[in-house]
Amino acid sequence: xxxxxxxxxxxxxxxxxxxxxxxxxxxxxxxxxxxxxxxxxxxxxxxxxxxxxxxxxxxxxxxxxxxxxxxxxxxxxxxxxxxxxxxxxxxxxxxxxxxxxxxxxxxxxxxxxxxxxxxxxxxxxxxxxxxxxxxxxxxxxxxxxxxxxxxxxxxxxxxxxxxxxxxxxxxxxxxxxxxxxxxxxxxxxxxxxxxxxxxxxxxxxxxxxxxxxxxxxxxxxxxxxxxxxxxxxxxxxxxxxxxxxxxxxxxxxxxxxxxxxxxxxxxxxxxxxxxxxxxxxxxxxxxxxxxxxxxxxxxxxxxxxxxxxxxxxxxxxxxxxxxxxxxxxxxxxxxxxxxxxxxxxxxxxxxxxxxxx
Ligand SMILES: Nc1ncnc2c1ncn2[C@@H]1O[C@H](COP(=O)(O)OP(=O)(O)O)[C@@H](O)[C@H]1O
Ligand SMILES: [Mg+2]
Numbered sequence: 001x002x003x004x005x006x007x008x009x010x011x012x013x014x015x016x017x018x019x020x021x022x023x024x025x026x027x028x029x030x031x032x033x034x035x036x037x038x039x040x041x042x043x044x045x046x047x048x049x050x051x052x053x054x055x056x057x058x059x060x061x062x063x064x065x066x067x068x069x070x071x072x073x074x075x076x077x078x079x080x081x082x083x084x085x086x087x088x089x090x091x092x093x094x095x096x097x098x099x100x101x102x103x104x105x106x107x108x109x110x111x112x113x114x115x116x117x118x119x120x121x122x123x124x125x126x127x128x129x130x131x132x133x134x135x136x137x138x139x140x141x142x143x144x145x146x147x148x149x150x151x152x153x154x155x156x157x158x159x160x161x162x163x164x165x166x167x168x169x170x171x172x173x174x175x176x177x178x179x180x181x182x183x184x185x186x187x188x189x190x191x192x193x194x195x196x197x198x199x200x201x202x203x204x205x206x207x208x209x210x211x212x213x214x215x216x217x218x219x220x221x222x223x224x225x226x227x228x229x230x231x232x233x234x235x236x237x238x239x240x241x242x243x244x245x246x247x248x249x250x251x252x253x254x255x256x257x258x259x260x261x262x263x264x265x266x267x268x269x270x271x272x273x274x275x276x277x278x279x280x281x282x283x284x285x286x287x288x289x290x291x292x293x294x295x296x297x298x299x300x301x302x303x304x305x306x307x308x309x310x311x312x313x314x315x316x317x318x319x320x321x322x323x324x325x326x327x328x329x330x331x332x333x334x335x336x337x338x339x340x341x342x343x344x345x346x347x348x349x350x351x352x353x354x355x356x357x
Contacts, residue, residue, distance in 0.1 A: 009054075011061060016053035023049050069096060127295040131174050131309055139167035177311040180241075181294060184318035189238075191322055195346040196236045197229035198274065202262050205243045209251065218254050220247065223263035230264055231346035232272060238319045239343070245312040246276040246339045252308065253337070254280035271342050279336040288329060292317040316341075 024046045031037045142164040150156045183189045199222075206220045213220050232239075243262075250260040260278045267273040283291065287298045295310040320327045320341045331337035 009058060012054050012058035015057050016050050019053045020046050020050040072096075072100075124294070127310075128178060131295070132171065135167040135170040135174070139164045139171070142167070174309045174311075177309045177315065181311055181315055181318065184315065184322070189322070191235040191238065193233055194236055195231050195233055198232045198239075198264055198272070198343065199226040199230050201236065201240055202243055202264070202274075205240060205247055206262075209244070209247055212248070213251050213260070216251060216254060217257045218251050219259045221259065221261055223261050226264065230272060232343040233346050234323055234343055235319075238322075242316045242319050242341065243274070243276070245316050249308075249312060249339075250276055250278035250280060250337070254278045266345075267342055270345050272345055273340050273342050275338055275340040277336065277338040282333040282335050282337055283329075283331040284333050288331065291329060292327075 024042060027042055027045060028037070031042065142160040146157060146160050146164075150160060180189075202222070209220060247260060247262075254260060258279050260276065263275045263277070265273050265275070283298055287296075290296050291298075292313050294314040296314075297308065297310045316339075317327055323343070325342045325344070327339070327341045329337065329339050
């Protein structure tokens with residue numbers, strides 16, 4: 001308390017003291033000159049002068065500082081002006097400093113976030129135009145060749161039109177991926193959660209990709225026979241997209257005559273883990289942390305011929321994270337890769353539980 005008093009009132013205390021001393025000295029000299037020196041009167045007037053000076057100075061200073069600090073608070077309008085009380089203002093310098101520091105820190109974080117977002121935006125647009133340029137130029141190349149006279153040859157005409165169509169298909173494929181990823185990233189995509197049989201879903205993706213896999217003589221199989229259904233909760237369509245992307249990758253980056261195996265295991269009581277394992281080219285360790293970034297490809301030139309947009313895995317990650325689930329990857333170069341993700345198991349039916357107990 002004594003320290004507090006000293007700190008906050010020292011200015012008024014001292015100023016009042018100086019004024020009182022000066023006035024008392026003046027009074028004494030006047031009284032002495034007039035030959036009417038009354039020590040009691042002088043003591044009383046000194047005391048009064050001191051008290052009055054002290055309060056006037058203290059109040060004026062408080063008001064003065066308060067006004068200016070209030071202006072600072074108002075200027076940096078995000079500071080809570082209400083936390084400023086006029087009475088504590090002269091003693092409350094440290095809380096003001098704290099608040100201003102916090103304000104500055106918040107602003108810094110905000111600016112940094114904006115910078116990151118700006119960089120991301122620039123990157124994204126750069127990548128998009130780059131991705132679109134390649135197939136567009138391919139298509140244009142074939143069309144120009146056709147216009148230049150190749151159209152007259154029936155065989156070449158058909159071949160070039162087919163190739164141009166391939167380019168257009170690739171454009172559509174990239175735009176679809178872009179559309180999906182934009183929706184995922186802006187959080188526009190609501191999950192339509194339902195209960196479905198994951199074994200059946202994997203089987204249907206196997207069927208869809210059969211032709212693609214056959215071209216590279218890659219076998220798509222389960223690790224064992226799943227006789228009974230495994231019911232999980234999730235957005236069926238999105239999970240199908242996840243499985244498709246992982247399987248397409250395993251075919252794309254798999255070896256000729258290779259195998260892609262899918263297993264579904266119980267992880268903990270209410271979770272399953274779905275693993276997609278291939279014996280393909282594998283991924284070097286240094287690439288793994290960046291694998292799920294959009295547009296990231298291990299071999300930029302090589303995989304472009306395979307026709308990917310580099311968005312497949314980032315779409316997978318977004319979907320899994322939207323389900324509040326996890327995705328893992330393990331890979332050894334020239335041995336193979338394993339991508340796995342977790343899913344929530346559906347509650348067993350009441351009848352089953354009743355039978356068990
Ligand atoms: N099963 C896999 N085996 C080896 N490499 C893979 C596998 N899956 C993904 N990759 C690597 O990860 C990169 C990113 O994959 P993805 O996001 O699906 O993009 P894309 O397939 O369009 O290139 C691929 O370019 C590839 O290098
Ligand atoms: Mg892919």
